[in-house]
Amino acid sequence: MGNERLVVIGGDAAGMSAASQARRRRGADDLEIVVVERGRWSSYSACGIPYLVSGAVDGFDALIARSPEEHRKRGIDLRMGVEAEGIDRDRREITVRDLASGRTDRIGFDHLVLAMGAVPIRPPLPGIDAPGVHGVQNLEDARVLIDYLRPDQRRAVVIGGGYIGVEMAEALIRHGLEVTVVDRSAQPMSTLDPDMGALVHEAMEGMGIDVVTETEVVAIEVVDGRASAVLTADGRYPADVVVLGLGVRPNTALARDAGLPLGASGGLSTDLRMRVTADGIWAGGDCVEVLDLVSGRRRHVALGTHANKHGRVIGTNIGGDYATFPGVVGTAVSKVCDLEIGRTGLREKDAAASGFEFVTATIESTGRAGYYPGARSMTVKMIAERITGRVLGVQIVGRDGAAKRIDTAAVALTHRMTAEDMTSLDLGYAPPFSPVWDPILVAARKAAQKVAEGR
Amino acid sequence: MGNERLVVIGGDAAGMSAASQARRRRGADDLEIVVVERGRWSSYSACGIPYLVSGAVDGFDALIARSPEEHRKRGIDLRMGVEAEGIDRDRREITVRDLASGRTDRIGFDHLVLAMGAVPIRPPLPGIDAPGVHGVQNLEDARVLIDYLRPDQRRAVVIGGGYIGVEMAEALIRHGLEVTVVDRSAQPMSTLDPDMGALVHEAMEGMGIDVVTETEVVAIEVVDGRASAVLTADGRYPADVVVLGLGVRPNTALARDAGLPLGASGGLSTDLRMRVTADGIWAGGDCVEVLDLVSGRRRHVALGTHANKHGRVIGTNIGGDYATFPGVVGTAVSKVCDLEIGRTGLREKDAAASGFEFVTATIESTGRAGYYPGARSMTVKMIAERITGRVLGVQIVGRDGAAKRIDTAAVALTHRMTAEDMTSLDLGYAPPFSPVWDPILVAARKAAQKVAEGR
Numbered sequence: 001m002g003n004e005r006l007v008v009i010g011g012d013a014a015g016m017s018a019a020s021q022a023r024r025r026r027g028a029d030d031l032e033i034v035v036v037e038r039g040r041w042s043s044y045s046a047c048g049i050p051y052l053v054s055g056a057v058d059g060f061d062a063l064i065a066r067s068p069e070e071h072r073k074r075g076i077d078l079r080m081g082v083e084a085e086g087i088d089r090d091r092r093e094i095t096v097r098d099l100a101s102g103r104t105d106r107i108g109f110d111h112l113v114l115a116m117g118a119v120p121i122r123p124p125l126p127g128i129d130a131p132g133v134h135g136v137q138n139l140e141d142a143r144v145l146i147d148y149l150r151p152d153q154r155r156a157v158v159i160g161g162g163y164i165g166v167e168m169a170e171a172l173i174r175h176g177l178e179v180t181v182v183d184r185s186a187q188p189m190s191t192l193d194p195d196m197g198a199l200v201h202e203a204m205e206g207m208g209i210d211v212v213t214e215t216e217v218v219a220i221e222v223v224d225g226r227a228s229a230v231l232t233a234d235g236r237y238p239a240d241v242v243v244l245g246l247g248v249r250p251n252t253a254l255a256r257d258a259g260l261p262l263g264a265s266g267g268l269s270t271d272l273r274m275r276v277t278a279d280g281i282w283a284g285g286d287c288v289e290v291l292d293l294v295s296g297r298r299r300h301v302a303l304g305t306h307a308n309k310h311g312r313v314i315g316t317n318i319g320g321d322y323a324t325f326p327g328v329v330g331t332a333v334s335k336v337c338d339l340e341i342g343r344t345g346l347r348e349k350d351a352a353a354s355g356f357e358f359v360t361a362t363i364e365s366t367g368r369a370g371y372y373p374g375a376r377s378m379t380v381k382m383i384a385e386r387i388t389g390r391v392l393g394v395q396i397v398g399r400d401g402a403a404k405r406i407d408t409a410a411v412a413l414t415h416r417m418t419a420e421d422m423t424s425l426d427l428g429y430a431p432p433f434s435p436v437w438d439p440i441l442v443a444a445r446k447a448a449q450k451v452a453e454g455r
Numbered sequence: 456m457g458n459e460r461l462v463v464i465g466g467d468a469a470g471m472s473a474a475s476q477a478r479r480r481r482g483a484d485d486l487e488i489v490v491v492e493r494g495r496w497s498s499y500s501a502c503g504i505p506y507l508v509s510g511a512v513d514g515f516d517a518l519i520a521r522s523p524e525e526h527r528k529r530g531i532d533l534r535m536g537v538e539a540e541g542i543d544r545d546r547r548e549i550t551v552r553d554l555a556s557g558r559t560d561r562i563g564f565d566h567l568v569l570a571m572g573a574v575p576i577r578p579p580l581p582g583i584d585a586p587g588v589h590g591v592q593n594l595e596d597a598r599v600l601i602d603y604l605r606p607d608q609r610r611a612v613v614i615g616g617g618y619i620g621v622e623m624a625e626a627l628i629r630h631g632l633e634v635t636v637v638d639r640s641a642q643p644m645s646t647l648d649p650d651m652g653a654l655v656h657e658a659m660e661g662m663g664i665d666v667v668t669e670t671e672v673v674a675i676e677v678v679d680g681r682a683s684a685v686l687t688a689d690g691r692y693p694a695d696v697v698v699l700g701l702g703v704r705p706n707t708a709l710a711r712d713a714g715l716p717l718g719a720s721g722g723l724s725t726d727l728r729m730r731v732t733a734d735g736i737w738a739g740g741d742c743v744e745v746l747d748l749v750s751g752r753r754r755h756v757a758l759g760t761h762a763n764k765h766g767r768v769i770g771t772n773i774g775g776d777y778a779t780f781p782g783v784v785g786t787a788v789s790k791v792c793d794l795e796i797g798r799t800g801l802r803e804k805d806a807a808a809s810g811f812e813f814v815t816a817t818i819e820s821t822g823r824a825g826y827y828p829g830a831r832s833m834t835v836k837m838i839a840e841r842i843t844g845r846v847l848g849v850q851i852v853g854r855d856g857a858a859k860r861i862d863t864a865a866v867a868l869t870h871r872m873t874a875e876d877m878t879s880l881d882l883g884y885a886p887p888f889s890p891v892w893d894p895i896l897v898a899a900r901k902a903a904q905k906v907a908e909g910r
């Protein structure tokens with residue numbers, strides 16, 4: 001059956017979106033679709049894991065957008081527990097192994113979608129493989145961690161203060177644990193500039209989360225076969241449970257072995273339509289690199305929202321239509337308890353590394369009219385190119401309504417707006433939602449003024 | 456003193472912003488600044504009045520951004536209770552009357568800023584001037600209304616279901632009154648298309664607000680010298696208090712008498728720098744018309760956020776720098792209790808009147824990941840031009856986080872994005888803040904699909 005066969009490696013966001021979009025456009029008699037997934041879960045929200053661990057989200061099923069059975073009902077041959085072991089580009093087939101039976105097989109393809117995702121960074125520390133040290137990349141990790149948590153545990157250490165680290169810190173304090181976050185950077189949330197990260201640091205301490213910065217972990221202490229402390233150059237942090245939040249890197253061993261092109265970031269290189277090669281090999285999600293529209297460089301950004309977009313673009317193209325993924329501006333939002341964090345574009349160090357000269361403007365405002373009940377402080381930092389005033393990056397730390405304000409800046413960056421241009425933006429105003437000058441506009445005014453002064 | 460004199464008519468958002476910005480750039484020995492304001496309040500937030508009446512905001516002072524004394528301390532000669540009666544363009548002076556003493560005077564100007572604001576629409580209905588019938592345009596109106604409210608009153612009728620009407624309906628139910636909103640349109644919030652207004656209607660009924668549509672008020676019934684009911688063609692609505700929320704029109708009698716140019720909308724015409732004439736007459740705020748960047752037409756939009764921007768542009772230019780106000784896309788946000796409403800760009804009828812052919816796409820999503828606690832439904836409607844796919848308007852009705860999502864669309868409209876372009880926007884994603892496809896992107900996907908199908 002099928003005039004053509006589409007084979008997808010990886011049954012999560014990018015892979016299943018590609019399969020679904022292709023299926024919508026081409027029926028089963030026209031396109032056979034096979035997806036191999038080595039894990040036992042497909043189409044789940046990895047970003048929801050901290051909230052599953054915290055108990056805010058009830059049950060694993062909640063995070064599963066579509067079960068393997070649902071995909072199969074739509075005519076997608078989704079094979080769980082099957083790992084791809086090789087890609088033979090000449091014979092146009094992949095080698096797979098069923099992890100339960102050990103049986104290997106070959107599957108020919110006309111189109112191949114590489115959606116292997118990312119692998120968590122796991123430094124080779126003594127003790128890192130001991131029980132009680134937990135990654136939180138997939139649902140299986142989450143299950144193991146949740147099973148490990150016991151009411152008599154008192155202390156948790158999170159290694160890494162990026163967004164996974166701070167979200168896991170929140171999850172663990174909600175479990176009643178005393179939480180220490182250890183990070184090698186000057187401040188947590190190093191996707192922000194250190195001055196903005198310092199606001200997150202201060203707020204986390206206010207929530208009772210101990211944040212230890214500029215500190216390198218050297219080993220996990222293991223007692224009675226279980227992790228008992230995190231050892232650093234500066235001291236020992238007792239831990240009944242240790243969580244690794246050190247980020248991820250693209251999972252590209254298979255692609256590298258097949259001689260497919262990898263970029264400097266380590267992710268697979270694709271064209272605008274997400275093609276790796278012109279003869280039917282595509283890639284998307286956490287295993288590719290993307291164009292940063294602000295710096296013009298390619299970088300690796302592991303985010304479910306991009307993976308879904310890539311999948312849609314790939315599936316649309318394989319389906320016979322046309323779609324492109326032009327790139328990212330680097331938007332991300334996260335929270336620690338009630339503190340909201342948004343960022344888009346370049347940090348100061350990124351801007352400098354790209355060769356920009358720039359000014360910075362930081363302002364404090366509120367998310368509602370100052371007189372409206374519940375108005376809380378919000379800090380906005382804007383980075384704008386010298387002379388031209390082009391906005392290069394925006395960072396926001398605050399409460400109620402802070403994080404998603406970054407979207408306004410993200411669209412502005414997409415269109416290379418200047419700070420002065422931004423001061424005229426027609427943003428929604430009413431006292432429950434914004435001061436008469438939205439905080440984004442206040443930051444734009446200050447940045448525009450600094451640009452003018454520097455001319 | 457002063458080489459030049461700036462005279463401002465109207466001491467609210469546009470006028471005082473212009474004065475403040477000019478003062479920042481030019482000292483008192485270089486520019487004398489006189490502001491005449493006929494009322495007793497300056498620089499206050501009229502948009503806060505519903506929340507003052509509801510009791511959410513405590514006290515009149517909270518709404519006053521800067522008192523007359525504070526302005527005077529900054530070297531602005533702000534004269535309260537003084538009305539401008541005439542503009543003599545040849546002699547370059549205005550005639551003013553002190554409302555308390557009745558004394559008239561003339562003030563010469565080098566620069567004149569017209570910031571007279573708007574006047575509320577008051578149809579000549581029998582009984583409209585009776586006690587118990589309240590406008591809510593300024594702080595004096597608010598004070599009279601608050602003084603009129605008594606615990607033994609049971610019923611209120613709001614005439615007009617626009618944003619002032621729905622905000623006042625919320626304020627009055629918070630006072631424990633039974634509230635009826637009477638509107639001549641098919642649905643309340645006629646700044647939305649009727650299908651989206653219907654969602655507001657339904658939600659308001661769910662809050663216990665009675666909404667009577669397609670109904671013309673013919674008179675106010677007066678008993679014992681006070682308003683007792685609102686009479687319509689279809690029936691009588693008993694009312695212990697009546698609130699008028701019928702919108703405003705530009706206050707331009709003075710300008711018209713002076714032969715200054717008014718546009719078709721009734722507002723003063725200005726150039727990009729907010730100049731009415733090249734020889735030093737400027738205008739901003741609720742008395743001007745602005746360019747609608749989507750339709751290319753000029754229209755009157757009374758919003759404090761625009762008034763502040765106009766004032767900044769005028770003051771910057773008078774101060775010797777350069778600034779422009781390019782126009783609006785028509786963004787507005789409001790709420791009724793927990794229902795949030797956002798809109799930007801053209802409604803279907805505006806698009807048709809401008810000559811556009813278009814498709815519409817309406818989607819339902821949530822403001823957070825569906826599995827995240829507190830996720831509530833959100834409806835997004837997108838209107839896009841046929842063939843080109845250019846987005847012409849977006850409307851949002853929903854709960855938590857719905858209204859300010861409109862800002863993303865506002866920036867997109869500013870840049871004439873297509874629906875297909877918008878599907879690639881790099882918007883912030885994390886489960887507490889958005890589904891993996893933000894509702895704006897879901898609407899863009901559906902609109903793009905409809906555009907493609909219609910080609």
